[in-house]
Amino acid sequence: MDLVSITDVRNAAADIAGTVLHTPLLRTGWDAELWLKPESLQPVGSFKLRGATHAVARLTPEERARGVVTHSSGNHGLALAYAARAADVPCRIVVPEGAPAAKVDRIRALGVEVLLVPPARRGPEAERIAETTGAVLVPPFDDRRIIAGQGTVGLEIAEDLPDVDVVLVPVGGGGLSSGVATAVKALRPAATVIGVEPEFAADARDSLAAGSVVVWGEERTYRTMADGLRLPPSELTLAHLRARLDRIVTVTEEEIHAAMGRLVTDARLVVEPSGAVAVAARLFRAAELPSGRTVAVVTGGNVDPAVLAGILR
Structure with a gap:
């Protein structure tokens, strides 16, 4: 299968300039080696733009x-x-x-x-x-144009932190993780790119293990609060993940909840559950991750007010 290249991602970066925000890398006050990539700051509140x-x-x-x-x-x-x-x-x-x-x-x-x-x-x-x-x-992730566009997140990470060691990126349908892994591996081959999924929607993890798309179905994945991560990868995104993603770790609902609270109170970022899973991995799965300069992609901030209120109670 013909995979998206770093040239495709660079072309996408030129196409989106002026409409899409180059989001900053934010240092965290609780972890000296953790930076946040807050895609929640995009005009529509997520990386999907x-x-x-x-x-x-x-x-x-x-x-x-x-x-x-x-x-x-x-x-x-x-x-x-x-x-x-x-x-x-x-x-x-x-x-x-x-x-x-x-x-x-x-x-x-x-x-x-x-x-x-x-x-x-x-x-x-x-x-x-x-x-x-x-x-x-225009599908949400099963499309080369979408993968290349989402890959600009990884391009910006490599430009702004050239010596990054670890990139943590949420995995749902796989468009973002495919694009980020493509860009980071091309520009910083020594870096480790790790996908993060909820335990209640770990179909990408199972798909990588099986070598083909494994569909859990909505009757299982609806259990996670991370509604943006409930879909399985496609054949196209799975091909990218098999070639370029180092591995996947999973986090619990309680860990997602706690990560949202940390981001709201300590980083002053409004995030949705799907946007907090990468930070949850750093907070609760550090023993499973490589050490070093780490970027966690915060994918979005379009959270239901009732959910946000529950986090802050």
């Missing part, structure tokens, strides 16, 4: 006129809506009924078309729209 912006930038003039479509109730839909608006490209987001009203309102506020459908119809409806209108389907 990188891949979405790159995908939109790669459209041909004819594709731009036809627009883009995806299905999402969360960060990917919000990111694509923002990227499409910034580029003046028509956009439709298929949202499953029952999605949080606050998220749907944020997507609508960006001026894109939102279609509410039964949850089981979200994927087929987005595909139907793509087929009937010619709109370009």
